[in-house]
Amino acid sequence: MEYKFREIEEKWQKYWIENATYKVEADAKRPKFYVLDMFPYPSGAGLHVGHPLGYIASDIYSRYKRLKGFNVLHPMGYDSYGLPAEQYAIQTGQHPAVTTEKNINRYREQLDKIGFSYDWNREVRTCDPKYYKWTQWAFIQMFNHYYDTEKCKAMPIADLVARFEKEDPEWNKMNAKEREKRLMQYRIAYLADTKVNWCEQLGTVLANDEVSEGLSVRGGFPVEQRVMRQWCLRVSAYAERLLKGLDSLDWSEALKETQKNWIGRSEGAEMRFGVKGSDTELEIFTTRADTVFGVTFMVLAPESDYVAQVTTKEQRHDVDEYLAMVKKRTERERIADRRVTGVFTGAYAVNPLTGKEIPIYVSDYVLSGYGTGAIMAVPAHDSRDYAFAKHFGLEIVPLIEGADVSEESYDAKEGKVINSGFLNGMEVKEAIAEMKKYIKEKGIGQVKVNYRLRDAIFSRQRYWGEPFPIYYIDGVAYVMDEEKLPLLLPEIADFKPKAGQPPLANAENWTTEEGYPIELNTMPGFAGSSAYYLRYMDPHNDKALVSREANDYWRNVDLYIGGTEHATGHLIYSRFWNKFLYDLGVVCEEEPFKKLVNQGMIQGRSNFVYRIKGTNRYVSAGLKEKYDTQEIHVDVNIVSNDVLDIEKFKAWTPEYKDAEFELEDGKYICGWAVEKMSKSMFNVVNPDDIVERYGADTLRFYEMFLGPLEQSKPWDTNGIDGVHRFLKKLWNLYTDDNGFALTDDEPTAEQMKTLHKTIKKVEWDIENFSFNTTVAAFMICVNELGASKCHTKKILKPLAVILAPYAPHMAEELYHACGGEGTVCDAEFPQWEEKYLVESTKKYPISFNGKVKFQIEMPAEATREAIEAAALADERTVKILEGKQPKKIIVVPGKIVNVVI
RNA sequence: GCCCAGAUGGCGGAAUAGGUAGACGCGCUGGUCUCAAACACCAGUGGAUUCACUUCCAUGCCGGUUCGAUCCCGGCUCUGGGUACCA
Numbered sequence: 001m002e003y004k005f006r007e008i009e010e011k012w013q014k015y016w017i018e019n020a021t022y023k024v025e026a027d028a029k030r031p032k033f034y035v036l037d038m039f040p041y042p043s044g045a046g047l048h049v050g051h052p053l054g055y056i057a058s059d060i061y062s063r064y065k066r067l068k069g070f071n072v073l074h075p076m077g078y079d080s081y082g083l084p085a086e087q088y089a090i091q092t093g094q095h096p097a098v099t100t101e102k103n104i105n106r107y108r109e110q111l112d113k114i115g116f117s118y119d120w121n122r123e124v125r126t127c128d129p130k131y132y133k134w135t136q137w138a139f140i141q142m143f144n145h146y147y148d149t150e151k152c153k154a155m156p157i158a159d160l161v162a163r164f165e166k167e168d169p170e171w172n173k174m175n176a177k178e179r180e181k182r183l184m185q186y187r188i189a190y191l192a193d194t195k196v197n198w199c200e201q202l203g204t205v206l207a208n209d210e211v212s213e214g215l216s217v218r219g220g221f222p223v224e225q226r227v228m229r230q231w232c233l234r235v236s237a238y239a240e241r242l243l244k245g246l247d248s249l250d251w252s253e254a255l256k257e258t259q260k261n262w263i264g265r266s267e268g269a270e271m272r273f274g275v276k277g278s279d280t281e282l283e284i285f286t287t288r289a290d291t292v293f294g295v296t297f298m299v300l301a302p303e304s305d306y307v308a309q310v311t312t313k314e315q316r317h318d319v320d321e322y323l324a325m326v327k328k329r330t331e332r333e334r335i336a337d338r339r340v341t342g343v344f345t346g347a348y349a350v351n352p353l354t355g356k357e358i359p360i361y362v363s364d365y366v367l368s369g370y371g372t373g374a375i376m377a378v379p380a381h382d383s384r385d386y387a388f389a390k391h392f393g394l395e396i397v398p399l400i401e402g403a404d405v406s407e408e409s410y411d412a413k414e415g416k417v418i419n420s421g422f423l424n425g426m427e428v429k430e431a432i433a434e435m436k437k438y439i440k441e442k443g444i445g446q447v448k449v450n451y452r453l454r455d456a457i458f459s460r461q462r463y464w465g466e467p468f469p470i471y472y473i474d475g476v477a478y479v480m481d482e483e484k485l486p487l488l489l490p491e492i493a494d495f496k497p498k499a500g501q502p503p504l505a506n507a508e509n510w511t512t513e514e515g516y517p518i519e520l521n522t523m524p525g526f527a528g529s530s531a532y533y534l535r536y537m538d539p540h541n542d543k544a545l546v547s548r549e550a551n552d553y554w555r556n557v558d559l560y561i562g563g564t565e566h567a568t569g570h571l572i573y574s575r576f577w578n579k580f581l582y583d584l585g586v587v588c589e590e591e592p593f594k595k596l597v598n599q600g601m602i603q604g605r606s607n608f609v610y611r612i613k614g615t616n617r618y619v620s621a622g623l624k625e626k627y628d629t630q631e632i633h634v635d636v637n638i639v640s641n642d643v644l645d646i647e648k649f650k651a652w653t654p655e656y657k658d659a660e661f662e663l664e665d666g667k668y669i670c671g672w673a674v675e676k677m678s679k680s681m682f683n684v685v686n687p688d689d690i691v692e693r694y695g696a697d698t699l700r701f702y703e704m705f706l707g708p709l710e711q712s713k714p715w716d717t718n719g720i721d722g723v724h725r726f727l728k729k730l731w732n733l734y735t736d737d738n739g740f741a742l743t744d745d746e747p748t749a750e751q752m753k754t755l756h757k758t759i760k761k762v763e764w765d766i767e768n769f770s771f772n773t774t775v776a777a778f779m780i781c782v783n784e785l786g787a788s789k790c791h792t793k794k795i796l797k798p799l800a801v802i803l804a805p806y807a808p809h810m811a812e813e814l815y816h817a818c819g820g821e822g823t824v825c826d827a828e829f830p831q832w833e834e835k836y837l838v839e840s841t842k843k844y845p846i847s848f849n850g851k852v853k854f855q856i857e858m859p860a861e862a863t864r865e866a867i868e869a870a871a872l873a874d875e876r877t878v879k880i881l882e883g884k885q886p887k888k889i890i891v892v893p894g895k896i897v898n899v900v901i
Numbered sequence: 902g903c904c905c906a907g908a909u910g911g912c913g914g915a916a917u918a919g920g921u922a923g924a925c926g927c928g929c930u931g932g933u934c935u936c937a938a939a940c941a942c943c944a945g946u947g948g949a950u951u952c953a954c955u956u957c958c959a960u961g962c963c964g965g966u967u968c969g970a971u972c973c974c975g976g977c978u979c980u981g982g983g984u985a986c987c988a
Contacts (some may be wrong), residue, residue: 722926778923
């Protein structure tokens with residue numbers, strides 16, 4: 001009977017819907033397991049074959065856990081607010097809601113064909129008012145809380161107000177505006193004038209993780225620094241907890257490392273340097289307190305407030321000129337051009353240890369956003385200070401014995417300290433500690449921990465995002481009443497920003513009932529994606545983000561699968577958001593994602609044809625060296641095993657209609673290269689096409705077979721026939737011309753061994769995310785069963801169950817043919833048994849110098865002594881490793897026989 | 902520059918505790934079926950050597966530990982990813 005995958009897959013997909021097979025409910029009697037995919041942004045291009053990779057892996061894991069008796073939550077939704085839909089709206093006038101809806105429907109259609117076990121009843125969309133109500137709600141909570149640095153948790157802002165009233169006489173004299181200004185310094189969601197990444201082309205600010213090398217991640221447009229009044233989230237308050245929390249997580253070391261670097265904790269000291277002839281003191285941060293004796297100048301960031309305070313009249317003109325120059329440069333220019341620039345302020349600071357007067361400079365190599373925006377420069381032991389000192393001819397004092405600083409600085413934190421008064425003779429580490437103690441005693445500074453992690457800028461000058469539940473009276477921000485949520489995104493006629501105002505300025509009556517203006521910015525993409533995993537637990541609740549009961553049961557995500565590109569964005573914001581809700585007592589777990597697996601990217605595999613320049617003649621890849629050719633991308637869908645389908649090529653576009661070819665062995669061989677999968681490279685492979693040609697089960701298997709889940713790899717449709725052939729083989733083994741051909745025979749010992757070997761392997765592979773090797777195991781299994789002409793249900797039924805995570809449609813069909821009840825999804829994963837795996841006789845190969853010389857056959861129950869004796873009979877000495885069962889004997893000439901497992 | 906990951910046949914990749922390197926698949930070669938092709942099935946397939954048995958060489962390079970190293974250690978080369986004046 002032919003393997004009609006289309007009929008089979010359609011039949012079971014229908015069955016699953018009709019029987020609500022994948023509907024999940026909390027069930028206190030069963031252990032829960034939460035498997036989550038990073039939900040997609042529904043783009044207009046639809047899914048390509050790379051997108052489902054992680055979804056298939058998580059689906060296999062979910063189905064496996066369900067077979068193992070867990071109550072598995074496995075939901076899917078859409079991250080449906082975002083820039084591309086809005087850019088598209090500006091170009092075409094189509095409302096983002098319309099295009100987003102259309103894209104979502106397309107995604108759903110594609111996903112449905114692959115046979116995922118999602119509970120669609122729990123779907124969430126970030127642009128749905130019922131969903132974003134809770135995004136706005138969380139923002140209100142952040143506005144109404146501050147971070148208590150003593151309790152190390154978020155506390156109600158009312159507590160802080162009460163404390164000010166009691167303890168601070170100043171507070172009671174303040175008016176509303178002044179009080180609000182002060183509270184803004186504490187609120188977790190706060191307004192501030194901050195230096196932001198402004199992208200002119202996108203007309204909005206971007207978060208640090210949305211910018212790469214001075215260009216926007218989305219679109220690749222230049223980004224400049226600008227000071228703007230923005231909503232921010234005090235993520236930095238959670239820096240220490242975000243760092244510490246990593247220890248408890250089952251994430252890859254690489255990802256944890258990335259987050260650690262992003263948080264960037266560094267221990268050091270904050271010190272004050274007096275300025276000559278002024279009351280101003282410059283506060284600086286350093287991790288090298290030991291080097292104070294070598295400080296020969298100071299540098300201020302151009303944006304630092306100190307600049308105006310210390311600059312002398314004589315130098316004002318030069319400084320202003322420099323500041324103007326710095327301001328004009330874009331971030332990208334600054335990165336590209338690393339030349340040393342700077343200007344002298346005319347002022348001198350006093351080195352508190354040497355008493356020497358040292359000049360104060362301004363330079364853009366000092367960042368305003370880190371530490372205090374001012375540094376003490378130690379040219380001998382910091383390469384940046386060194387370059388600056390060389391450029392301006394400043395003094396360089398070596399502080400470490402044997403360090404040659406005539407050509408470059410010595411940055412390493414090791415060696416014996418010299419030229420440093422009371423620190424002389426100490427090791428660097430010792431000297432740092434000693435100096436910190438000294439600074440504290442003398443009252444010129446204190447020990448301080450700094451973090452690289454910045455607060456998240458939370459305003460976007462866009463339309464297609466969550467509106468802020470904020471209105472203004474006399475320029476003071478107030479949050480709306482929670483009862484009024486959701487604050488619906490208004491309809492507007494024109495999506496373009498106007499006269500520097502965000503698009504919401506185009507909305508009519510964008511005011512409260514009382515007529516107060518509402519915030520014009522909207523929230524960024526990460527707002528909606530920061531707590532979506534909580535909403536899946538209780539998606540229809542309109543009284544709470546998630547009910548206490550639902551959260552107590554589902555707790556947090558046990559397995560999270562997604563791309564590594566979210567390492568410093570989503571995965572930081574989500575953890576922050578969750579910790580905040582944890583402080584409020586809304587959720588019971590402090591970390592949202594217990595285990596995280598990063599699936600690799602699927603790259604495209606492009607094909608080329610070679611056109612002889614100036615002609616319409618194409619030569620096969622092997623012959624291209626003979627001519628002056630031009631490489632042209634050709635649609636991978638008209639190429640098979642790198643052989644071009646010439647007829648399809650001619651029909652592809654009119655320009656190739658009359659093409660001529662020079663062939664190799666009667667074939668046109670294409671060249672190939674690994675590139676990003678994109679339309680312009682003609683290398684996009686669509687999952688629908690694969691499903692149409694081979695079926696979903698083949699696609700699922702093949703995506704796993706491609707290679708290790710975490711590794712990036714190119715998509716190459718070439719190998720898919722082998723996987724499809726395997727499914728056909730399995731099918732043919734248990735069917736004949738009349739349909740299923742099954743018996744109730746008792747399986748042979750060999751067949752039981754094959755089955756149990758495979759069960760053990762499948763279990764091990766899934767537990768260890770080694771999905772690619774499982775495919776091989778199934779292939780071997782089917783080959784072995786085929787060799788013994790196995791037709792018994794007693795083998796096929798358990799085989800169908802272990803196959804179900806990978807090829808659910810085929811598994812259902814086989815399971816039911818064996819008389820299985822209900823759905824294979826509710827079957828029990830069979831337990832493998834050691835007794836079937838033991839062979840009646842074992843061969844112990846004996847190696848001579850690592851090569852098999854001869855073998856002795858031993859019974860399975862052979863004892864160590866027997867093997868020893870057998871080996872000894874060969875007149876060699878025997879030594880058996882402790883506590884191991886023998887498997888192999890390796891003989892080394894004249895010496896030892898090792899018996900190893 | 903710094904941090905991380907990786908390097909195995911013509912290709913994707915196996916080797917799950919240091920123990921017969923190259924599972925499984927693709928491709929290729931030969932065969933069966935066919936008028937023929939496609940499909941399917943069977944066999945072979947790291948390199949060198951030999952008619953053959955065999956032997957030697959092989960997991961990026963150099964060295965070390967070990968009876969034994971793709972695996973552990975030290976040094977290098979290259980590739981991919983992250984990050985970048987973070988004081």
